[in-house]
Amino acid sequence: MADKVDLKRRRLIQAAGVGAASLAAFPAFPIILKRQAGRKVARPPSGTFSPDVEIDLVAGVSRVPILKGQPTSVWRYSAKVTKGDPGAVIPLQNTYLGPILKFKTGQRVRITLKNQLPEQHITHWHGLHSPFEADGHPSYAIRPGQEYVYEFEVKNQAGTNWYHPHTNMLTGSQAYAGLAGLIIVEDKQEQGLPLPRGEFDVPLVIQDRTFNERNQFLYDRRGPIAMLGFLGERILVNGQPDFTMQVASRAYRFRVLNGSNSRLYKLAWSDHSPVTVIATDGALLEKPVTRPYIMIGPGQRVEIWRDFSKPGVGKEITLESLEFEGTMPPGYEQQMRGRRAMGGRGGMGAMGRGMGMMGGRGRMGMGPLAVMANHIPQGSAFTIARFHVTRKAKDNLELPKQLYSRPLYRLEDTVNPDHPRPIAIGTKGRHFTLNGKVFEMLGALDVETIPVNTIQLMEIFHAHGMEHEGEENEKQEEGSMSMQGGMRGMGGMGGMGGMGGMGGGGMMMSMVHPIHLHGPYFQIVKRTPPREGHGLGYDTVKDGFINEGLHDTVLAMPDERITLIKPFTDYKGLFLYHCHNLEHEDAEMMRNFKVV
Ligand code: C2O
Numbered sequence: 001m002a003d004k005v006d007l008k009r010r011r012l013i014q015a016a017g018v019g020a021a022s023l024a025a026f027p028a029f030p031i032i033l034k035r036q037a038g039r040k041v042a043r044p045p046s047g048t049f050s051p052d053v054e055i056d057l058v059a060g061v062s063r064v065p066i067l068k069g070q071p072t073s074v075w076r077y078s079a080k081v082t083k084g085d086p087g088a089v090i091p092l093q094n095t096y097l098g099p100i101l102k103f104k105t106g107q108r109v110r111i112t113l114k115n116q117l118p119e120q121h122i123t124h125w126h127g128l129h130s131p132f133e134a135d136g137h138p139s140y141a142i143r144p145g146q147e148y149v150y151e152f153e154v155k156n157q158a159g160t161n162w163y164h165p166h167t168n169m170l171t172g173s174q175a176y177a178g179l180a181g182l183i184i185v186e187d188k189q190e191q192g193l194p195l196p197r198g199e200f201d202v203p204l205v206i207q208d209r210t211f212n213e214r215n216q217f218l219y220d221r222r223g224p225i226a227m228l229g230f231l232g233e234r235i236l237v238n239g240q241p242d243f244t245m246q247v248a249s250r251a252y253r254f255r256v257l258n259g260s261n262s263r264l265y266k267l268a269w270s271d272h273s274p275v276t277v278i279a280t281d282g283a284l285l286e287k288p289v290t291r292p293y294i295m296i297g298p299g300q301r302v303e304i305w306r307d308f309s310k311p312g313v314g315k316e317i318t319l320e321s322l323e324f325e326g327t328m329p330p331g332y333e334q335q336m337r338g339r340r341a342m343g344g345r346g347g348m349g350a351m352g353r354g355m356g357m358m359g360g361r362g363r364m365g366m367g368p369l370a371v372m373a374n375h376i377p378q379g380s381a382f383t384i385a386r387f388h389v390t391r392k393a394k395d396n397l398e399l400p401k402q403l404y405s406r407p408l409y410r411l412e413d414t415v416n417p418d419h420p421r422p423i424a425i426g427t428k429g430r431h432f433t434l435n436g437k438v439f440e441m442l443g444a445l446d447v448e449t450i451p452v453n454t455i456q457l458m459e460i461f462h463a464h465g466m467e468h469e470g471e472e473n474e475k476q477e478e479g480s481m482s483m484q485g486g487m488r489g490m491g492g493m494g495g496m497g498g499m500g501g502m503g504g505g506g507m508m509m510s511m512v513h514p515i516h517l518h519g520p521y522f523q524i525v526k527r528t529p530p531r532e533g534h535g536l537g538y539d540t541v542k543d544g545f546i547n548e549g550l551h552d553t554v555l556a557m558p559d560e561r562i563t564l565i566k567p568f569t570d571y572k573g574l575f576l577y578h579c580h581n582l583e584h585e586d587a588e589m590m591r592n593f594k595v596v
């Protein structure tokens, strides 16, 4: 019975087209919503669940100082423990980031989310394996003033996860406004490892933002931004610009989260020492791996071990993002080079002017793309964080040879070793699609319907050009505001000469997608590189992938094919899979797995 009521409620929300009208011109302008009558507690406690920890989590409006001068209006999570271990919430000062939620494997958690935002909202625990009703599915979005009670047992092993909004079509704008926080899970096995702890265990949440001259966040996802993704002008770490930290000459554990809407980072150390990775997404590796650099896409986490005893006291080491290519639609990189040649990103380069004209107004007019006029191009080099080694450490740790032991999945464990389930990335008109479709709130195809407690072989691949060409072309002619039209417009102003000759629309829209699967982590079986002539720039990223370990998000480079093993255990219901480029997600590059 309860189920039926819920379903009806969700259908209503769906019918109302939540969020469709508010194209995220937030946060500078409050959105006025009609207050509809409704229960205050949209989802009450079950009555049968006995929590070890209870937390009140508020998503609300706040102001924090970020740049010199005026504080920035943000949306921010705040939390307090109302029952159980007070250490479950670690508040952070001077940042828009939400407090760190710290859980232990096996703990039963009840979280009451209070929506004090001026619009619909629902929160998702990215990386946690929780029941459908506690996963933050957009069909459960609550109105301003309402509450939603999540109840789940922490099934995850030790690792670094995060929480963020998952509101239909508003995830990007709400996360950008500041709504994000880390979730750290601890367990016995991890606690027994000789890993850096306390002040030597440091989160690094990397995000990019653009500020207006009054220090307020600028955001837009209309027009071509829906395809490119939003890219900002400043890199923030833990919510701070020009992040600098004083460290001791010893080993640190950095929990890196790429909390950006669409930017990728190519992480490397300034002293050229290899990057040592001890965990991918929310799971420790079996043993550490090293790479010359690490590619990290939106939504992904990586835990890095760094010993500052080399170079030692008095030195500065920086965490860099190195140059890379080939992750953006064809034409983008020439365009950016053109912009640089015409005055760099300080001034109004070619793209800036182009964007201004496209928007019809200047940057202050919030025309589409005007807010990206001076963005740091995807793939250009910059410094992320600085570490000054200022003191000699009393002791140090040796990098363990063995980390976390757990059995690996084998092909034989899957129910479909010869017929992987497809996750086909494609395009239809101005949308990126998954398995040929855009998001349907409660819908799932046959290939998306999965029996509970099965382990599935899956394959992510690009199916550009395999769609019904007619349909696609028709949509493309729709008008100048379509992505295609927009890109053509930009080309006209900045010399994207080659774009016309790039073949069909599908090919023209080929770019990287960080594909995220809700539910239990998956294991990467194999990465099939792009075919000859299809993967320009692949060489600049390929040594930064980590196939080892467990993942919930994987970067699918243009024309790349990724084979993975994914369990669907414990819970029935709808579990999302989507692109974690949040502008793509909000442009409906999202689908449900219906676990039955
Ligand atoms: Cu981090 Cu479905 O999202």
Ligand code: CU
Binding pocket: 124, 125, 126, 127, 516, 517, 518
């Ligand atoms: Cu998730």
Ligand code: CU
Binding pocket: 432, 512, 513, 514, 579, 580, 581, 584, 585, 589
């Ligand atoms: Cu995408």
